[in-house]
Amino acid sequence: MQAVGIIVEYNPFHNGHAYHLQQAKQQTGADCVIAVMSGHFLQRGEPALVSKWSRTRMALAAGADLVVELPYAFSTQKAETFASGAISILESLHTDFVCFGSENGNIDSFTRTADLLEAHESELSALIQQEMKKGNSYPKAASNAFLQLFTEAPIDLSQPNNVLGMSYVAAIKKQHASIKPYTITRIQSHYHDDSLSSSFISSATSIRKAIFDSSSHGDLSKHMPVSTANELTAYKQAHGQFHHWEHYFPFLKYKLLTTPLYDLQRIYEIEEGIEHRLLSYISSATSFEDFLTNVKTKRYTRTRLQRMCVHLLTNTTKSEMQQADPYIRLLGMSKTGQGYLKTIKKKLSLPIVSTVSQCKLKEIDTDIKATHVYSMPFQEPLRSQFMKQEYTQPPIIWP
C-alpha cells in the first residue's frame, strides 16, 4: 500500500484543492492520500475560517484518507519551519510521496534550487543579512539575495507557493527523509488573487474575501465541491459566524494593554523592540485592519505582523516554541486511511494522539491553548461545548 502526502490548510476547501488531491493520488499511483492540515491558526497568521473538524470533513468528503493536524508550533511559522514540521509528520507516517502544486510542475527545478541553496548557504545568508539591513522584509531579502547569487534561478522565489515547495524539498534533504517530492502544475488562479475567477477555480483568498464581503452576491458554490458548500452553511448556522481576525481583536488589545514590556518580550517573534511600536498604536486602533495598517513597515510585512499577533493572542513564548516537537494528531480517516494506519502503526517514529483527553504529551498544551483562543468569540454555552469537543472528539471516521 502506497501513500501520498499533501500539506494543506483548506481555508476553505475549493475546486483547486480537489484537483490537487485527485491528481496527487492519480499521478503518483498511491492508494492512500494523507493530508497534513494546519489546525486553528494558519501560516499567514490568521484564524481558520471554520474549525479543523469542519475542514477535516471537507477533506474527507473530497477523498482524503487520513487527515492529520499540523500543530500550532509549525502551522503558524515561516515556510522553513512550516515545511519542516509537515515533512517530519509525513515521514513518520511512512508516506511514499509528498505532492505540492507549482506553476511550472517540474520537480527538478525545485531539487536544483534546494541543492543550490544548500551549497551556497553561508554566502546566501550573508547576502540576506545585507538585504535586510536595507530595510527589506525577510521574504523580500531572501528573494533579492537569491536573484543576486543565481542570475538564472530555476524557480521564482518571489512566489509564496514556490517558497513553500522549495522548503518541502529542502526539509526532505535536511532530514534525510526517504519521502519522494513530486509536483503538479497548478491550474489557473494565483495564491494571492483576491477576486473570484469566472471559471470554476478561484483562490481561497478570493473565496474568503467574497464570504466576508457583504456586498458580494456571487455564487460561491461554483468554486467548491457541494460537500464544502454544505459544510460552510452548516458551520455558519451552528456557530453564528465564520472566524475572522476582527473577532479576536478585542482580546489582542486586552492582551497588549495589560502585559508589561518584559513579558511581551518573552513572546515568540517579538524581537528588535517591535513591542514598542505595537504598544504605540494599539490603544487608538479601532480595528485589527486599522492596527496592522498603522504598524506595517517595509521590514515588518503584514504576514509577519499577523503571525506575531497570533503568538501574542495565544501567549506563546519563545521557550514554548523552542521546546516544541511534532506529533501526529489524527483528525479523520476513511476506511483506506484506517487500513493504512494499521500497517504502519507499530513503526511510527513520532507519538500519535487520537483523543486529547487521553493524551499526556506536553506538546499538546500549545494546541489546546490555541483552540481555547480560537473559541473565544463564541457565546456561551457554545464556547464550552466547542472546547469539550476538543478534549473528547475521536478522529472522524468517514463516511
Next chain:
Amino acid sequence: MQAVGIIVEYNPFHNGHAYHLQQAKQQTGADCVIAVMSGHFLQRGEPALVSKWSRTRMALAAGADLVVELPYAFSTQKAETFASGAISILESLHTDFVCFGSENGNIDSFTRTADLLEAHESELSALIQQEMKKGNSYPKAASNAFLQLFTEAPIDLSQPNNVLGMSYVAAIKKQHASIKPYTITRIQSHYHDDSLSSSFISSATSIRKAIFDSSSHGDLSKHMPVSTANELTAYKQAHGQFHHWEHYFPFLKYKLLTTPLYDLQRIYEIEEGIEHRLLSYISSATSFEDFLTNVKTKRYTRTRLQRMCVHLLTNTTKSEMQQADPYIRLLGMSKTGQGYLKTIKKKLSLPIVSTVSQCKLKEIDTDIKATHVYSMPFQEPLRSQFMKQEYTQPPIIWP
C-alpha cells in the same frame, strides 16, 4: 477653612449617600467636603456601574467639594489596606475630620475597639490563624477571634461597615495621623440589603440589583437625587450599558486559559494553590456567576474571589502591589474645593495628579491599566475615546 473627608464608592450615588455627605459637613462644621472615591474597580472586587467621571459628577452635584480617586492598589483591597490608602490621602490633604456612617453612631466604641485590637494584636492574630485553620474565611475568622477575646465587644465586627469604620480609626492610629475620626448614625437600610426599600433610602446593592434585573420596574429615581438619575440615564445612552462582571468574563476566561501556572502564581492574591481550582472550573463555566458559584468555598468567600479575579483581569502582580504608594488624583472640584486646594497645595506630602498625560508617576500605570480593562466591553470607537479621556481629562470643575 476646615475640611471633612468621606471615603466612598458611590456605586451609584443614592439618598443615603446624600444624607451622609450633608451630615458630615453639618455635624463637623467643615467648610469643604473631600470625597476619596474608588476608581473603576471597587472594594468588593467589582467593576463600578459607571465610570469614575460619571460618579464624580454625581458627588459634585450632591455637594462634594473635592473628589479624589482612591487608586486601584487600595480600592480593590481588604478593609485594612483600603482604609490605609484612603486615610493617607485625606491626611496628606490636611483634612480635619474623616466621617463615616455606622449603626451606633458612637465614635468611642470604634476608638475603644481599635485600642483593644492594638493592645492584643498578637493574641488576636494567633486566634485568627486558628479560626482560619478550621476552614473559615478571613472576615469570619477575624470576627470569631474577636468575639472569643472580647466577650463584650464595643462594636459588632461581623458587619462590613463596622469593619471599615474600625479600619479607618486603626489606620489613623497606625499612621499617627492628625485627622479626627467622626461617625454618624446610618439611617435605615443595611449594606447587604438586596431588595429596594419602600422608603426613600435603599442600599446601593439593592439599587444595582434593580438596575440589572429586567423584571424590576420599580422607580429608581425615588432612591437617588435627580442629578444621579439623570447621570445614569445619560451614561446608559452614551455607552449602551452599565458595567457588570459578566461583560468582563470573556476576558477573564481568556486570561486564565492562556496563562501558564507560574505566571498565574505571580498575580496578587493568588495563593495556596487556588489557581488550580480556578483552572479546573473556568473552561466549563458559562458565566461569571456560574464560575463563582462553583469555585466558592467556606474559606474563599465571594468577595475574596471577586478581588482575585479583578487582579487576574488586570494582570496585577504581587510585586506591582508591593511597590504601590498612594497619590492624589484629582477628579473634580467645586469653587470651595479649588479654594481649599490653594490653601494646602504647597504642604502636600503625596504627589498630586491633575491630568494623566502630564504625569510621570510610575504608580499611575496600574490605574491606567485598570481603566484600559474597564473599557474593554465597549465597542470601538467608543473604547478608544474613553481611553483618550483617561489621558486628557482635567479635573471636572463644578458647576
